[in-house]
Amino acid sequence: MRRLPHGYTNHTVGDGTVVDKTYAGPGARQRRARERLVLTRLRGRIPVPPVHRADELTLTLGFVPGVHGQELLDAGHAAAVLSACGAALRRIHIVHLNARTGAEDGRVLVHGDYGPNNVLLDPATFEVTAVLDWEFAHLGDPVEDLAWCEWIVRMHHPAHVGRLENFHAGYGSPAPPWPVRKAAMLARCRALEDFTQRWAPGGDGVRHWRQRITTTASWEE
Ligand SMILES: Nc1ncnc2c1ncn2[C@@H]1O[C@H](COP(=O)(O)OP(=O)(O)O)[C@@H](O)[C@H]1O
Numbered sequence: 396m397r398r399l400p401h402g403y404t405n406h407t408v409g410d411g412t413v414v415d416k417t418y419a420g421p422g423a424r425q426r427r428a429r430e431r432l433v434l435t436r437l438r439g440r441i442p443v444p445p446v447h448r449a450d451e452l453t454l455t456l457g458f459v460p461g462v463h464g465q466e467l468l469d470a471g472h473a474a475a476v477l478s479a480c481g482a483a484l485r486r487i488h489i490v491h492l493n494a495r496t497g498a499e500d501g502r503v504l505v506h507g508d509y510g511p512n513n514v515l516l517d518p519a520t521f522e523v524t525a526v527l528d529w530e531f532a533h534l535g536d537p538v539e540d541l542a543w544c545e546w547i548v549r550m551h552h553p554a555h556v557g558r559l560e561n562f563h564a565g566y567g568s569p570a571p572p573w574p575v576r577k578a579a580m581l582a583r584c585r586a587l588e589d590f591t592q593r594w595a596p597g598g599d600g601v602r603h604w605r606q607r608i609t610t611t612a613s614w615e616e
């Protein structure tokens with residue numbers, strides 16, 4: 396098994412057939428349980444890896460072929476990748492998990508870490524082969540995922556910010572107003588600052604997220 400690229404929180408290894416994801420950090424057990432539950436419920440409805448086995452801190456998943464969204468984005472395919480990310484996100488947000496989703500409070504299944512960072516695509520067709528990394532999934536406002544995908548592009552792929560129009564076109568709705576998106580980005584950054592603070596109080600991760608909060612707060616539409 397070799398360590399898989401683009402894992403940012405946990406320890407994820409694979410051999411081309413299966414993937415072992417071992418959860419690290421605060422709430423590791425709950426995040427593993429959450430990811431397992433969502434993957435099981437979404438199987439056959441959204442492209443997600445199959446769950447083969449669940450141990451206390453590890454999930455064994457089927458390996459899904461595809462190229463990581465961030466690699467394809469940097470290879471010059473930003474419009475196609477972001478359009479596919481938008482279309483896949485719409486499918487996620489219209490899933491009815493149980494009687495509570497789609498209820499009149501407007502909450503949907505929020506992925507919780509959505510963006511080209513957690514999507515694999517077929518490099519020939521740009522079809523999404525898998526949406527990965529459901530450990531932060533919850534019921535919430537669709538803007539959370541819309542804003543976070545935008546944040547990933549603004550922070551890590553600033554040359555492609557203009558292609559976010561393809562993301563919203565793929566999703567099929569005009570972008571929510573900028574102040575609402577920016578507030579959602581800042582809320583998520585603060586939640587991640589808090590997560591790193593619980594993991595290693597006063598550590599590099601905390602400083603990193605504080606810096607990112609300052610940067611995000613300075614952005615204009
Ligand atoms: N089922 C899978 N098939 C193929 N690659 C995977 C699979 N699961 C994870 N990966 C690869 O491992 C990386 C890290 O997995 P992920 O669930 O995103 O963990 P993390 O929470 O650490 O980001 C992914 O970005 C992807 O490149």
Ligand SMILES: [Mg+2]
Nearest residue numbers: 402403513528
């Ligand atoms: Mg990930």
